[in-house]
Amino acid sequence: MTAYNIPQTALRWLILGVLCALGAGLSGCATDSSGQETSTQAPPPPEIVAYTVKRADIPLHMAYMGQTAGSREVQVRARVGGILLRRNYEEGHPVRQGDLMFEIDPAPYQAALEQAKGALGQTEATLTQAERDAKRMETLYKDDVVAKKDYDDARTTLDSAKAAVEAARGKVREASLNLEWTKVTAPISGLTSKETKSEGSLISTTSDSSLLTTINRVDPLYVNFSMSGPEMLRLRKDLAAGKVVIGAGGDYVVRLVLPDGSVYKEPGRINFTDTQVDSTTGVVKVRAEFKNPDGAVLPGQFVRVRLEGAHYKDALAVPQGAVLNTQQGAMVWVLDASNKVSPRPIVLGQSVGNDYLVEKGLINGDRIVAEGIIKVRPGMVVRVRRDEATKQAEGSGKPAAHASTDKADASQTTKEPRS
DSSP states (O other), X not given: OOOOOOOHHHHHHHHHHHHHXXXXXXXXXXXXXTSOEEOOOOOOOOEEEEEEXXXXXXXXXXXXXXXXXXXXXXXXXXXXXXXXXXXXXXXXXXXXXXXXXXXXXXXXXXXXXXXXXXXHHHHHHHHHHHXXXXXXXXXXXXXXXXXXXXXXXXXXXXXXXXXXXXXXXHHHHHHHHHHHTTEEEOSSOEEEOOOSSOTTOEEOSSTTTSEEEEEEEEEEEEEEEEEEHHHHHHHHHHHHHTOEEEOGGGOOEEEEEOTTSOBOSSXXXXXXXXXXXXXXXXXXXXXXXXXXXXXXXXXXXXXXXEEEEEEEEEEOXXXXXXXXXXXXXXXXXXXXXXXXXXXXXXXXXXXXXXXXXXXXXXXXXXXXEEEOTTTOOTTOBOEEEEEHHHHHHHHHSSOOOOOBOOOSSOTTOOSOOOO
């Protein structure tokens, strides 16, 4: 009997083939309790969550980064130089317009005023003498006692004396103002900052040395933020096309989100929009105004500004998770009456919170696959586990609309703020 040596590699492949054949046979049939072979059942249809598209007014909540500022910020500066004698206000506390804040040594200015008054008295005496001389010369000239030149000289002396008196009076007013300016008062009402010069310092009227403190008026409070140029252009187009409606009064309700995440109790309004786009940054500057009677919000804080009160009218929206982005563009899976799915190309508009606005491709009442989009294929029949729009509509009486936005660029702004 001849012995055959089978290589180990070939033997392994032979065993593997037998096992595969046995697995295929076992998977192709099954045995019931009576020993009869039965065919394997088809897998159940995939479960999905449907969303019924309904036209609705979709509110927009637009958010921007901003910074608070006083409605007026004034630098308190010395108008005359000298030794700073005392500070008469408490740093960080409010002052009222006209309150005495600083005192500069008045002694040299008091002396200058007295000197100016003395000079004024001299010029007034000279004027009195010139008036008498001119009057006498006029009488003598009429009697042909003196020459016309003498009369003219007397009139010139009188005019010079009058001018000297006016100049001396000006010096007195100047010295009086300088003395008055040694008492530095608050130019506006507001919150004070810390002093920049301590008592005993030598103050001068140069720009660097004259600053004593600053005052901020925080009621009302301003918040500065900006919109991009393209966004402002889209604003006007949306308004002109009637896609957007503003609430009662035609103005936004402006909400302020503070650094700790809390919402400031007082609503605000937009009181200024710039008339040009900044050529460097490409943005349009906007300013909102808030009541701040107790000074709870301080200038210089970074905050978030939310614009509310606008909505897209009769808009269609779909969840972002229902949209497939393909090389041909965006598409969704649409369900027919028998829950068979088919692809539908759509044209998307703005993103609104967790949704997209739909410009073209869907109509009111269309049902789409909202969850489970990777489970389905064209022509497949699916089982609807839940219809989100139907469920929410039953509870609220109207179609659900996902519409909150909280992005810094807030691209869905709907009305150009008014100045």
